[in-house]
Structures are given as structure tokens and as C-alpha cells.
Amino acid sequence: MPNNKQHHAIVIGINSYPQLGQGSLEGPVNDANDFYDWLRDPEGGDVPAGNIRRILSTDFGPQTACPTPNQVEALFEPFILNGGQGKLGERLYIFAAGHGFGDPHDMNKTALYAANAKMMFPWHIAVTEYVNWLHCNAVFEEIVLIMDCCRTINSLHEITKPQYVALQYGGSIPLPAASKVRYFYAFAVGRGGLAREDKFEDGKSFGFFTKAVLDALRNARPAQGEITGEQVENHIHNCMDKFAQGRRVDPPAIRRSNRDDIMFFKRKTAGTVPVTIKLDSYLGNETLVLYDGSGQEIRQMQADAADLTLDLEPGLYKITVNNTGRKEFFQVPNNEQIIV
Numbered sequence: 001m002p003n004n005k006q007h008h009a010i011v012i013g014i015n016s017y018p019q020l021g022q023g024s025l026e027g028p029v030n031d032a033n034d035f036y037d038w039l040r041d042p043e044g045g046d047v048p049a050g051n052i053r054r055i056l057s058t059d060f061g062p063q064t065a066c067p068t069p070n071q072v073e074a075l076f077e078p079f080i081l082n083g084g085q086g087k088l089g090e091r092l093y094i095f096a097a098g099h100g101f102g103d104p105h106d107m108n109k110t111a112l113y114a115a116n117a118k119m120m121f122p123w124h125i126a127v128t129e130y131v132n133w134l135h136c137n138a139v140f141e142e143i144v145l146i147m148d149c150c151r152t153i154n155s156l157h158e159i160t161k162p163q164y165v166a167l168q169y170g171g172s173i174p175l176p177a178a179s180k181v182r183y184f185y186a187f188a189v190g191r192g193g194l195a196r197e198d199k200f201e202d203g204k205s206f207g208f209f210t211k212a213v214l215d216a217l218r219n220a221r222p223a224q225g226e227i228t229g230e231q232v233e234n235h236i237h238n239c240m241d242k243f244a245q246g247r248r249v250d251p252p253a254i255r256r257s258n259r260d261d262i263m264f265f266k267r268k269t270a271g272t273v274p275v276t277i278k279l280d281s282y283l284g285n286e287t288l289v290l291y292d293g294s295g296q297e298i299r300q301m302q303a304d305a306a307d308l309t310l311d312l313e314p315g316l317y318k319i320t321v322n323n324t325g326r327k328e329f330f331q332v333p334n335n336e337q338i339i340v
Contacts, residue, residue, distance in 0.1 A: 138177035238293050
């Protein structure tokens, strides 16, 4: 029996944009499938398959300009139709990847272009508007939104409100329970920014941001045995450079509950793994500083040899050599030897 039967998810991945004039993408469908795999993983989201609604551009024939807004919005409709009757579950994950944009008049709105979008007819899915409705109506106790898309601004492309019913409490006022909804809203870039994708070692294209998000969900180090929004956020920021593979990328934008942070799951502290640190040019007086995935300093060490071994728990780390520009990010247990 799944542990998270009260968790639900919507997963969207759109590669093909035959009429938009911005070119098609290669990563969003791969990103959506990777996120789906994490959702289904018993060691990950552990969400029942029947609770996940997924739509991909590869579900349709080539050059068919699908999915359209109506096809994607149909995934949200059951939650809107039934959400007015009260809470539907504990947590809702929403993952969206493709070409996206921000509203020219509202910095908090972000939409995903539908596959049939054109420059003169910018058909889109107003993802953050749906999230806002679900949040204000307290349909779920927790909402996790991941958007791996650009948030560029085009003065002619405004985000239109979906045609759902008005809020249930006072017409336009959120339900009192909305203040208790825990949330984690993560965007690949800030308003006006460009998201990036590239090919990785397996020859497939992925978004840098999705790679960082999944790495955080799988490897963020627990605090008192819990992986919270804070741990995931810090891990994402600290591993973006690793997945950007030397390319400059705009930093992600993340908003989360501060008063009552979301707790993704519990994870026991694992056993340690020996990692060998090799100094590229040992002078005999180097001071090494080790940081964890959240950027917190763990310890300083005086190197008494060109090689030293550290016993480290699984997770993301950074090691620097004081008073030099030398640094290295690495992940345990994936790296057994690091050269700095």
C-alpha cells in the first residue's frame, strides 16, 4: 500500500512548438519523465500512479501542435470542480516544463505556452493562476510547484485568467485555511530570465534546473532527520553550477513557507564514505575549508600532505583552498577522489 496515497501530481512536458517562432525544445519531455519517475519511486515521492496526471507533447503525432490549453487544463479541472467542497488531499505536486513567459504587469504570474501557441495568438496555460486558486481555496495542505521554463516578458503576451469559478469565500477573498497551506514554489529563473537545457553524458537533453531539483530531492542532507523546503532550496542553489557544465545560467527563484516550512520527507543520516582529497599543487601550508550542500561551513583543515581522506556522509559538498581561487563541488558517494 503506498505511503502517500493522499499525495497527487500534475506533470506537463512540451517540446514541440511548430508555430511559435522560438524553435522546439529537446529537454522538457525528458525532464517531465524524470520527475514522474521520482514521484513514483518508493524512495522518492512515493505517489500512487493513479494519483498522477501527465501530459507530454510526445503523446501526440509530430507537428500536431498539441497539447493545446484545453488539453492541459483538463488535468486541473477535477481539482477545481471538487476543490470547492473542501480539502482533497495532503500534497499536490505540479511540474511544468516547456517554453514559458512572465506577465508584463504582474511579476508573480508565470505561464507555459501551449504547443499551438503563435506570436499573434499566444495560447498558454496560466499555471500560477491555477496554483493560486488551489492555494486560496486550501484544496491541499501543501503545494509543490516546479516550473522549468523561461520567464521572459513580451508586452503583447498577457497571462489570462482561466475560466474557473470565483473563490468560494467572499467571492475574491481566500479561505481562512489558506494561511496554513505550506508551499514550495520553484522557478528555473527569476522574472525575465532564460532557462537553459543541454545534453548530458547519456546523450539526452535535460533542463539544468530540473537536474538540480531532482538532485536536491534525492541527496539533500537532512537536518534532525528531515528534508525541509530550506534544505531543498539551499541544495538547488549550490548544485546549479555543477549541472550548468560551465555555462552561465540565471539563478533560480524559489518561494516557500517561512512560518511553517514544508517537510518533504524524513531521511535517516546515512553512514560515512571515505573520500580522498588530492591537492593539485601542494605547498605545505594549505588550509582547506569544507562546506555542505546548503553552503554552511563544516570544518577547516590544515593539509599536512598532498593527499588526505575525509569520512563524509552522502550529500553535496564544496571544498576550497583558502586564499586561492581553487574550489571543487562534489557529491558523496558519487566521487571517491577529488582533485583541488
